[in-house]
Amino acid sequence: MAKFKLRFVLITLFFCTVVFSQEHYKEDLFHAEIMKKAEAFKSNTFFYKAASFFIEKEWNSTLVNSMKLLDTSKENITLTDYAHYFRGYSFKQKKMFKEAQNEFELISKAFEFYYLVTARLGQIALEQNRFEEAIPYFQALKELSEEDSFYFEKSATLNNLGLCYLHLGDFKKAAPYLSESVELKEQQKDTLEIINAYINVANLYYEQYQDDLAIPYFEKAYQLSKKIKDFNVKRRSTLNMAVVEENRKDFVKSLAYRKEYEKWKDSLNDQNKIWEVAKLEKEFAVKEKQKEVGLLQAENKAKIIERNGLLYSAVVLLFLLGISIYFYKEKAKVNKIIVAQKEDLDALNATKDKLFSVVSHDLRSSVNALKSSNTKLLGHLEAKNLEQLDSLLHTNSGIVNGAYNLLDNLLHWALLQTKQSYFEIASLRLFFIVEQTAYNYKPLMQEKNIQFDNSVLKSEVVFADQESLKIVLRNLLDNAIKFSKPNGSIKIYTRSTTDAFCDLVIEDSGLGMSEITRLELLKETGMLSKKEHEDVIGTGLGLQLCKSMIKINKGEFSIESELEKGAKMIVSLPKTT
Structure with missing residues (x-):
């Protein structure tokens, strides 16, 4: 009974998260196509704004503008289909599945990306555990050629079909889909997707108590997770290995994996504090070096007093003089090393202070500019001056983008300095x-x-x-x-x-x-x-x-x-x- 419970925990842990990793569109190219369409209908303000907010993933703004688009462009089927797609996708992202399904079902089959509608409806059914309803959608996608489904990966369709049959307990049907999905993802060399595919196949075998087939996939997923930066995936892969080893009665290995799991869990909490920790570490190092310098200075003074006290004895003087000279040279060497280390630390600290000073100045300037702009914005809002509102909103967007780019560079710079970046x-x-x-x-x-x-x-x-x-x-x-x-x-x-x-x-x-x-x-x-x-x-x-x-x-x-x-x-x- 204990073994059964551990298997259940393992599989439940993965299935609760896997459906969110199936979104694998060629997103940038798809967004480019949407922007081309928006440029073609640029005269329609609501469509242009809805498309822009959709690309920026501002779901509430997308819903507002797409509703206005539906109210004003009911005669244009093309724009109506896009509006329903924008709304359906936005509702799906907000976990409002019933509303999302209703919007997708209003889209005509003449819509140029109708296969994406089919994919979305299948994903909604899968996320709500309506596996039998999801299968026909994914089967329809499977029959499409790559040319007819350019913005949707075939490997995602196969993986979703495999998951549906796995949840329904039809392991015989699930196996070929999950295996083919693994092969395609390995060809695509997408490490994150490969990890998820390996865990899917592992769970397929593990559910059937075929441990010899399942465990190698869990181990490969764990090894690959070391090469990525996603702490959630690292955490899931490590926990899977902990449960596997516990089932195999190797409690020492299981405990080691549990500890690693807790480490990744802690890493998620500590990630946002990296700069504060780095600053404290540098300050602590400088203080420790200053203490060492003070201690060495005190020791040198003591040696000088001791040497002067022994000058009264000529015989002892010669002996102690040689010893003093030897120790003096050694201490001089140590002092030079410490001074050099202190200079390096001072230079690093100065660079850090300069960086923080300039960055904080830029951020403060951005916040002040945003604050001033928002004050004007409120004034124009009361006056209903739409032209000025539009100008100020664009100004605010530019300020926020600049601050975001600065913080993004700061994060990547920190990862480089702490050697946490992964390069392939x-x-x-x-x-x-x-x-x-x-x-x-x-x-x-x-x-x-x-x-x-x-x-x-x-x-x-x-x-x-x-x-x-x-x-x-x-x-x-x-x-x-x-x-x-x-x-x-x-x-x-x-x-x-x-x-x-x-x-x-x-x-x-x-x-x-x-x-x-x-x-x-x-x-x-x-x-x-x-x-x-x-x-x-x-x-x-x-x-x-x-x-x-x-x-x-x-x-x-x-x-x-x-x-x-x-x-x-x-x-x-x-x-x-």
Whole structure:
């Protein structure tokens, strides 16, 4: 009976979380298609706003604007279908499944993404444990070709079908779907999805008491979880192993896994305190070194007094003099080491203080600007001045985006400093990485009427870590927009100067920089508190982060620029041979 209970806990733990990992769309490309449609109907304000809020995942605002769209565009079937899709998806994200299902069922089959509607209805049934109702939806998706279901992964459909049959106890039908899902996810090299797929297959075998088949999958999921940053997945994989070992009566291993589980659980709580802990550790280290210096100074004084007391005896003097000289040299060496360590600590502390000072100044400036803008916003709201309201809302959005980018850079900088970042070097097509990254900045470029051109060849393939490369591109593109004048232009293209490296160039027609600033930015410790242009003050943390991540990717960074003649930020990455 005890063994049965442990199995039940294990399987229940996973099934409670798995349905939320099945959302595996090519999200950025899908959002790009939605924005193209929004641009085509830009004259319809409600549709444009509903699409924008949908992409930004502002579900309440999406619901409000899509309802206004339905009230004003009942004759346009295309816009009506999009409105119902936006509303259905928003309700689903808010866990209002009944309302979500009603909205999806109102969409006509002529909707160009109707297969996504089928997928959503299947997911709603699956999340509500209506497994028999979910199966026909996923079967219909399974019959579609990849071309007809471009924005939905086949592996997710197979995985969901396997889960439905697994919940219904039909293990024979569940097995081929889950096995094929594992194969597809391994081909896609999505570590998080592979872990979930392994645990699904493991539970399939574990439910049938086929421990010899199940346990290797639990172990592979546990080993892979060490390579990702998601503490929840680490926690689930570790707890699964603890229960497995407990069932195998290996209580020592089970206890070790339980302790690791508690560690990941604590890590979730401690993650937001990383800066406070780092600051306290540095302060403590400085105080300890100061204590050591004071203690050594006291010891030196005692030695000098002792040596002077022994000068009255000539024979003893010669002996003690030699001993004193020896100890003096040793202490001098120790003092030099301590002084050098103290200087290093002081430099680190000064850098930390400067960083915190500049960051806090920027955040305070952003908050003050937001506070002032909100005061004006309330005034215009009372006066119902819609034009000014729209302008202030865009201003607030820009302020918040700037503060968010600063905090995001700060977090990634902290992860680099504490060596918690995970990098997976793989072959990447630059065009699609640039396209996905630039998509999120198009609204900012439109505000300044900046012309953007992605001329990266689709055939260009480099070796790099995808996530860190996106962070580099986001920072460089953000800087290009920030320093560009209205009606300017930004170009991203590649050029080949050697056979081993591919140069990715982010060129803007903005303010540029002096030769002194250019050389300063290229230094390893180039943390600037301000630049030539007083209206674009910043920490320089983003560029430092870029340089660190480019270096980890075994690449090189350079700048070509002149004042008032724009700038070229050049990222050189190893080519795929």
